[in-house]
Amino acid sequence: MSTAAHTADWSAHRGIPLMRTLATALTVLDAATGPEAHTLPYAPEVQRALDRTVLACLERGAEPPVSLPDLLAWCRERPVADWPVDLPSEAAGPHDVLLDPESSRPTELCYEWAEQFSDSAVALYDREIIRAALRLCREYGEEDAYTEFRRILVTRPVLTSAEDFALSMDHVLDPVKELLGRIYRPVPDSYQRGDGYAACGRCLTLLTPLQDGGWWCERDRCRRRGQPPVGRRFVREEVGELLQLDRPLRQFVTGPGRAEVALEERLTGLGLTVRMWPAYDAYDVHVTFPDGHVWAVDVKDWAHPAFLGRAARPVPQEPPYDEAFWVVPQDRVDERLGYIAAYERNRPAAARHVPLLTDTDLIARAKDRLARTWGAADPKETRDA
Structure with a gap:
């Protein structure tokens, strides 16, 4: 078939x-x-x-x-x-x-x-917010504003009052300040235990306290890895009003974005030049090798490969690149038998040339290319991988 x-x-x-x-x-x-x-x-x-x-x-x-x-x-x-x-x-x-x-x-x-x-407006909310940020930053001609906006959503799903104030004083974010004010909301009391709150040490979102004294993380992927590690703690009297991103943005921007920035760190660790969300988010990661060869990478942290396959599309041609890949975290493939085969079966004909690699495979390819070009990959990344 x-x-x-x-x-x-x-x-x-x-x-x-x-x-x-x-x-x-x-x-x-x-x-x-x-x-x-x-x-x-x-x-x-x-x-x-x-x-x-x-x-x-x-x-x-x-x-x-x-x-x-x-x-x-x-x-x-x-x-x-x-x-x-x-x-x-x-x-x-x-x-x-x-x-x-x-x-x-x-x-x-x-x-x-x-x-x-x-x-549904609820289901499309995350895309509407991203489109609004793109439009505003383009109108201002500020690509850096969009890049910083996107990184904030990925790395700071929770803000204290002081952090919120600091963002309001960051002039790079001028095009999207009003938008930021709308997508960060006060944290409900259901997240509070004792005198404060706790964030997950893996995905950075707030943990929900359980009656048995444990914690629950909203990310399915995080829960499958066991009990969530307690990361940053927030004492209510010290942080004032605590804010968090709206749930659809945490689900579809913060969650997948963690895989994007993790890949950025590993590629940078190899000594490669990396731009995130270039040309107003044409794709996720722009990678330049020392010899000028360029990769374009879209990172897709999806649980279900059939849906991912149905969403497959060619990577945009700008900014220019020599090779393009879709990348999924290795643990997604490990958790579901036949993940990549299911992706390929459900991929539309227009995207049949879009290869899906795991992040582990991509890093291995990057090391191999560096080794063939320069004789060796960065030793630190080789030890850490």
Whole structure:
């Protein structure tokens, strides 16, 4: 079967619209505040998801969820692959659920369904913010402003009052200051334990305290690596009002961006010249070798390779480069058997020449190219890799 035919087959599955509707509803519920979000009348997206799930079950002769709490229990406890709906085999893994069992927050699968298929304002919010930042920085003619804006979202998902004030005084950020003021919001009390808060030492987002004394990290990838390490702590009396990025930006900008800056550090460690998000984010990483050879790299920290394949597209031609790659963190490939093969099967014909490498593979290629050009790669990176 050709790649184009395989990709088109997704539209033939009746479960696709249902999962799209359900993912949208779950992101709407997650963004809502106050007890009224779970009481009648439900938001239109939520009522639509419940109605369509019940209808799908009745059509298949299956017992449907009897209420919204029952549907949410399905989303926490029942792997998507076991739902009585018609879905492509690669739409979800055997253990993937839509809501995290501990927190009832949307999983990466849920957000990737919403990102890929939904026209919900909640699902598109992150892209609207990035487009607004790009437009503002272009109007000012300040590429550095966009680069700094993007790095802030990746490296500083939490801000103290003093840090927020310091950003307001940074003139490089003048084009996007009003935008920054809108996307950082006061932290809810649910994140507080005792007299303060704690951030994850791996992904930098705030941890949620659990009743047993532990902590919960909102990043699926982080949780799979075990208990989150407690990183920076914030004492409420010392930091004043604590702010954090809106959840969609943490999910789709901060999370993937951690992989981008980690790759930047490793490439820089090899002695290569690296530009991040060049030409107003044409792609993620512009790498120049000592002999002038240039790589263009787009980093894609996606949990589900079929969705990644469906999103594949050629890397933009500007800034110019000699070779281009899409790169995924090695642990994504290690966690899901056949990751790269699933990506390739779902990749559209227009992107068939876009290779997907792991970050480990890319670093190995960079070292090999340096060794062939100069006789040896940087010894420090070789020891650290």
